[in-house]
Amino acid sequence: MSLGPIMLDLTGVSLTDEDIRRLQHPLTGGVILFSRNFSSFKQLSLLTQQIRAIRAPHLLIAVDHEGGRVQRFKNDFTRLPPMRELGKIWDKYPKRAQHLSKQIGYVLATELITGGVDLSFTPVLDVDHGQSGVIGDRAFHRNPQAISDLAHALILGLKAGGMQAVGKHFPGHGFIQADSHLEKSIDGRRYADIEMDDLIPFVRMIDYGITGIMAAHVIYPQIDQKPAGFSRTWLQTILREELRFEGCIFSDDLSMQGVAHFDSIVVRANAALEAGCDMILVCNNSQGADELLDKLQWNPSAASLARFAHMHGKKHFASMIKLREDATYVQAVREISAIGDPNEVLTF
Secondary structure (H helix, E strand, O other), rough: OOOOOOOEEOOOOOHHHHHHHHHHHEEEEEEEEEOOHHHOOHHHHHHHHHHHOOOOOEEEEEEEEEEEOOEEEOOOOOOOOOHHHHHHHHHEEEEEHHHHHHHHHHHHHHHHHHHOOOOOOOOOOOOOOOOOOOOOHHHHOOOOHHHHHHHHHHHHHHHHOOOOEEEEEOOOOOOOOOOOOOOOOEOOOHHHHHHHHOHHHHHHHHHHOOEEEEEEOEEOOOEEEHHHOOOOOHHHHHHHHHHHOEEEEEEEEEEOHHHHOOHHHHHHHHHHHHOOOOOEEEOOOHHHHHHHHOOOOOOOOHHHHHHHHHOOOOOOOOHHHHHHHHHHHHHHHHHHHOOOOOOOOOOO
């Protein structure tokens, strides 16, 4: 059975009969995990084994695990700093900041993949304009060059650990105050202004070969009246044709209030898929998930299926015990743990 275009969430720390029913559905292609799905590394490993056993090829298993306030798994995992901390270091010691960013990517990837998770929706490529509370310290910096340098280093670390990257939130969520999780979000800037600022990190990461991008639930009325994740202009004309992105396009969560003006979850799903998303997320909405699985009619293209396959993680360590014996990992954890320590030697 091939993978479908829908990524769903789970109820708790183990699979319920309802979870299994949804994950067995041919339209399902992935699972996104939250803090409620985690209690320990051992439990996570058992849960991901259960998920992998349901389908072949196995469902993509994802999580939002960026660092700082967006880190779903904490017990048994290295605490990762918010990306803004790297931006602060970049201001004085750019090479050191890039090195630390690569170390974070390596630790993030190896810990998650050892636990059975394929990918994290990271890095955040949004520009920190100083007015978006939902982005805030999740962004590396205000300077697109700093973001590009640090994100590229993080991606190299992820790749070394066996994980593909997913840059978000295309084409940039950092300019507006509104939180698309909670309300309709509008960015009234001209395309030229976005192109010369917020788009730069995305363009650079595409040039570096990033394999995943998540679209923003933000409307840019100077370009299109639809949110970017539902816009053929943004996803096809700009992202695919002009920027030559060939990787996997993920929607943001279709249950968010930023897209609540669509009539139904099925209408949202069709709009996102027809605009160019390969995989759509439906989170914290079991009724909507069931409606979508019951009513959506969509067969992923051969290109989408190939993109899904490319997003699977590559496991390098058989267990967390083996990972913690690895000298590269131990050194990376030591350096990450020292970020923000006034006694840390920052020269590089």
